[in-house]
Amino acid sequence: MDFQTAVRTCLKEKYATIDGRARRSEYWWFFLFVFLCNLVLGIVDAILFGEAQVLQGIFSLAILVPAVCVAGRRLHDTGRSAWWLLICFIPVVGGLVLIWWFIQKGEEGANAFGADPLATKA
Template sequence: MSWFLQALRNYAPFSGRARRKEYWYFVLFYMLIFFVLWGIDGATGTAGESKEVGLLSGIFSLAMLIPSIAVGARRLHDTGRSGWWLLLSLIPLIGGLILIFFMVQDGEPQTNTYGPDPKAA
């Protein structure tokens, strides 16, 4: 949970680097909280007619938009790539798969263009 909170504390800076741990724990807790809120939406009737995203899960997703983009960009920086690679997610299926491949790679062990190695700190 501390990695999720660390990502939230760094919600706005798109510079720097994020370890795999920080990124994947953020994704894990984001999904857990989203599905709990989605279940609450379904149980309380605040979900839309299509039952996709309800009031609580929608507000949570909107609130987490900037932190999600920021931690994703910092994770890409750790692998030596620009945060602009996140735009690959706009390509259906293939873009997401390529991004997952980038996100699971280990970061560069030395200082790169985006800053020092976060594992060394």
């Protein structure tokens, strides 16, 4: 999956869909998109509003639902429930555990959360 496809999938096709599975490429390309947008909006905010993060705040609110949904689908791909996202509330350790799970290869074949996304595109 390429950058444009991942962003289109997360923002258009599966905006609020947590069902199913997301490949590593879908998750990480979308993560890069969010990071780059926040970087650009941070610069624009600094130029227009000084220290106020107006545009970044609006963007963050708009992107919250698809970001949580793609993270949940990514966990589904590794065989874990999306409820594991709540582990991020454990300082430092929770975030590190999530990153470790996000970089893991997904389960081969179908699992309890759906068909293998790599097998369906072959």
